Amino acid sequence: MEKRLTPAETYEDLRAQISARHGALSRRLQQIAEFALQHPNEMALETVAAIAERAQVHPSSLIRFGNAFGFDGFSDMQRVFRSRLVDRVPSYGERIKSLRTAKVGGAAEALDSFVEAGIRALEHLRDETRPDSLERAIDVLARAQIIHVVAQRRAFPVAAYLAYALGQLDRRNHLLDNLGGMLAEQARAMAPGDALIAVSYKPYAPETLEVVKRAHGAGIPIIAITDNPLSPLMPLASVAFEVEESKVEAFRSLTASLCLAMSLVVGLGQALERRPKRRLRKGAA
Amino acid sequence: MEKRLTPAETYEDLRAQISARHGALSRRLQQIAEFALQHPNEMALETVAAIAERAQVHPSSLIRFGNAFGFDGFSDMQRVFRSRLVDRVPSYGERIKSLRTAKVGGAAEALDSFVEAGIRALEHLRDETRPDSLERAIDVLARAQIIHVVAQRRAFPVAAYLAYALGQLDRRNHLLDNLGGMLAEQARAMAPGDALIAVSYKPYAPETLEVVKRAHGAGIPIIAITDNPLSPLMPLASVAFEVEESKVEAFRSLTASLCLAMSLVVGLGQALERRPKRRLRKGAA
């Protein structure tokens, strides 16, 4: 109880303390220290009894271990191990606090915020996107005669980019841009053998949803890029991607969506090179 | 207890089931479903009482939620959420080397590359953008009667986004989209007192350059977003931003440009709040 110097807030700090004081600890406490460094996951999630069993020590030693490092019991220390699981934001993390200090209101601060939000969104995209979803989506696109792309309002730039990039690949594509309010007519151009990429965020544009429903009814495979697992696009989509765009001041970024879009296009290009069955020549307007 | 069809072993499966059955669940269970999808970390680590508090439901509903998906109570389901934390992606460092080794052109590798490129582009943007350039650009925009936006081809999505975002600010704006090949005619709408945002990358679209020249001749201030200090837009621009978009496989990202665009818009919004002289009402189509 004498050593109440160090509460230790982050996992990295605690890890350092355990390493440093390891030699000075009693036998059981050393045992626990080694186990803790080697199995941080179990330290975070298991119960005292289970950990004691695995580490071959008595349960009460675990409480003493926590106390030895300034915690108020084992559970108190376990919170630090748990925090490691939650905010595993590998490369970033500490950089954030440096910009927190900056003053508010300037445009430079807005830029900082958006850069930060963009990086977050990208890392989230990387960590949460399942590789097989990408593969399946690319497979769908590789088989499609014509790739239709639909999005409205905030999501529209993503569709515009997709149409441009698919054109660069010599891939027939069709941007349903609702020009002249003729979205429904444009949607009639979708035929069996085609595919549809739909991008929509909350509040989901009803026009986009209509197009998706029509495609679904016609048996056309749908690749959805949306922002929520409960999005109305989800149940209709053959492959769905969820991008979480962190927002700043009510403005959401498109960073992650565009990154995903590019990855789809480049992945498609690679797939077509590998199996160059029918490369189609003409890009549609 | 009747629905004992589905044990659900992995987090991804559970997530899919929650999404699928969301509509068919009762009100409280839907509430929990949404919370669970949005806060998987808390679902994994917090206690029943804490989660119930955060999700604004009664603790017992959480047990029912678990039962509804075939689990034997809440703790049983929580194991699945915890598994997600344990066997997560190894985290940045290891991820990179696995990408270095297995670079056989899968789509996941393309995604990793784009995420990395995007992060680099954003950091470069943050480090190289001069704060006073932002301030001056925002000042120009704040004084403008109508903000015209022009971009073609690859840069067009940036313009589309700018037009959307400026509209959200109730800022009069005009997207010169070259619809019907009438870009020159659209450019005639520019009048003294307006401003122009032009976005163009190599190879610089001649149409865009034409518009910029015309604006310059008419004494309309120009904000340029471009990719090179030698860009033809540079000498004509009142304020110029240089964004370096790192490219992957001949595809350049728009990440940094969009981030800059958002920062301009939000900065403009803040500036207008601070000195709310004439807030204009109507956004142009």
Added chain:
DNA sequence: GGCGATATGAAACGAAAATTCCATCTCGGT
């Protein structure tokens, strides 16, 4: 509008877990 079924919330229950207490053990110093 009433009735049954289902959903929901409050409280009680029981189990499990963390922590404390205390007796015993270990070991270093004299």
Added chain:
DNA sequence: ACCGAGATGGAATTTTCGTTTCATATCGCC
């Protein structure tokens, strides 16, 4: 070898938490 301080393990204790039960509310249906 003895003594004492600290370490250790077993068991008791107390707290916390998950779950169950039951009364009430809500909703859909006839």
